[in-house]
Amino acid sequence: MSVRDARPYVSVVIPAYNEEAAIGHVLDDIPREMVDEVIVVDNGSTDRTAEVALRRSAKLVSEERRGYGQACLAGVDALDDSSEIVVFLDADYSDDPRELPWLLAPILDDRAELVIGSRTLGHRQRGALAPQARFGNRLATFLIRRIWGVAFTDLGPFRAVRRDTLRGLDMRDRNFGWTVEMQVKAAILGVRALEAPVSYRRRIGKSKITGTVRGTLGAGVKILATIGYYWVVGVGVAGRHPAASPARHEREPTA
Ligand SMILES: Nc1nc2c(ncn2[C@@H]2O[C@H](COP(=O)(O)OP(=O)(O)OP(=O)(O)O)[C@@H](O)[C@H]2O)c(=O)[nH]1
Ligand SMILES: [Mg+2]
Secondary structure (H helix, E strand, O other): OOHHHHOOOEEEEEEEOOOOOOHHHHHHHOOHHHOOEEEEEEOOOOOOHHHHHHHOOOEEEEOOOOOHHHHHHHHHHOOOOOOOEEEEOOOOOOEOHHHHHHHHHHHHOOOOOEEEEEOOOOOEOOOOOOHHHHHHHHHHHHHHHHHHOOOOOOOOOOEEEEHHHHHHHOOOOOOOOHHHHHHHHHHHHOOEEEEEEOOEOOOOOOOOOOOOHHHHHHHHHHHHHHHHHHHHHOOOOOOOOHHHOOOEEEEOOOO
């Protein structure tokens, strides 16, 4: 039996917008023996992001409509039919791709369907997570806990999810509401979710969101609006009924 037959098919989706200086490092550090396909979604980059990705033999998807969620959706649309677990990873080398096994383990052991890489629980390089981002995460996770009773500590972008679970979440957001939408819906639908501590370092390349006033305000408003929307409207019966399994949350013990 090959190694591939012994475990589920794992796909990595990397949304990338003008990350030519970072994307090569990200691709080089992915533990390939654990991964079956790597999809880089080039979100209308004007630099050599696509070229670098192709040179590292990633599967390249071009999505001209801008937005983080839009890029993630395009990556999901391009998944191989065999894909069973999807890992989302930023292209700016803030996350450490070598920590991917920590996200996969709880799913492989069937302890979780969704694993969020928590930068709050893990080691952060000084200055990697701007104070406004930390505040926004704290507020958003506080609201999720108060409204839905599920205690996340972060809305980190580095995360793994079973593909069938992802289908059931029926993701809609086209930009920076994507991460919170996934967690809110997971809480409402009783998806078995865990957090794993992940490290976070200063990005390579110029900050586009958390380092700019416009980006921070835009993302902050979007995240709060997303929480408000699902609080008021709830979710349709996408896969499971909310009452079918109570929201449960465990945290991976910190190493
Ligand atoms: N900003 C931005 N990033 C995008 C877009 N589409 C894909 N991305 C990628 O989405 C990931 C997250 O975006 P980042 O700009 O790193 O957002 P952030 O981590 O909140 O903030 P900074 O790292 O400070 O810019 C990166 O890999 C981007 O290259 C887009 O339309 N805008
Ligand atoms: Mg970043």
